[in-house]
Amino acid sequence: MRWDEIDNLPCSIARSLSVVGDRWTLLVLRESFLGVRRFEEFQQRLGMARHRLSDRLNRLVEHEVLRKVPYQDKPPRHEYRLTEKGLDLYPVILGLVRWGDRWMDQGRGPPVVYRHQTCGQMTRPGQNCSHCGAELKAREVTPMAGPGLDRHPALKQTLARAPGRAGGAKKAAS
Amino acid sequence: MRWDEIDNLPCSIARSLSVVGDRWTLLVLRESFLGVRRFEEFQQRLGMARHRLSDRLNRLVEHEVLRKVPYQDKPPRHEYRLTEKGLDLYPVILGLVRWGDRWMDQGRGPPVVYRHQTCGQMTRPGQNCSHCGAELKAREVTPMAGPGLDRHPALKQTLARAPGRAGGAKKAAS
């Protein structure tokens, strides 16, 4: 069976994987959830081949997980932003984080920890806040450096601009 | 960046994907969660190339997501069963199901629906039961044919032996 056939299986897992089930797509989306929006920035942070990134972004736009939003006219330039469909992948991302934190942390503790802005407390990654029980929404969660992030200044920088922070992806006040 | 380097990134998503982030692995695990344990049965249900399946199963065993359990001596034969680490991937699987159900159902409704045995009610796929709120464990959830499964007898058969059913993967009574 070839990859371009699996989206027709009567299986929600196969259909989901037909969009996000390759080496890079979920890492691209991780960056999106951290506030990254531009081609150059995705490429620099992920270190992936440029044409591969181009493919992945285009496919995500095709499937309406991201949408292209122009931010200047001359020359035409645009950003890639999460749609509602894309934002709805947050539990999948946090599910992978939770599993990786538990089983793949190399004994150092989680590289990233999360605070639920709505209730103000730290939460385990997952579908619901482990403190208040409310559903975790990407815009209401602040990722912060955890114990497993020793000596990785580059990633700390990524975190510094994540949602929920002053001076983050959006201007703090307009 | 090559694939065999990503498991060293200080990122739980990348590390999780280094185990389950390829075309087939999560589909293999889906079958595991449905009670499939033997090479031939994985191969027949998934229709994937045999040596690819062999690779994937070996990698999952290496990472202790599955373990090999002998079931006969002459000739030596064994089954692949989920470990605790593997069972802990259930929320990731159900996260993909939930997203696929919502966004990729082709207008037909979910192919599979889930009943939480512990409370006896139907639940949305996810980390917790949408009825009673308890964490969903693979062994306490029964997948059943949903509206999106029209005319797919093969998959109905897969479901018929899933956990929580009499006459399923284990003998009903010993």
Next chain:
DNA sequence: ATAGTAAGTTCCATTTTGGAACTAGTCAAC
């Protein structure tokens, strides 16, 4: 005119995957 920035595309080598056929150990039937 030269350099810089952003978002790609092109070319080519390497890696991964897919398909079909073949191997190995054992039992059961003819």
Next chain:
DNA sequence: GTTGACTAGTTCCAAAATGGAACTTACTAT
């Protein structure tokens, strides 16, 4: 006592996906 079936693979080769580096296009700034 040879043939066929069953289970779990492996081998060979072609096709597809990926990675790396250089090049392109459309501007702006110096």
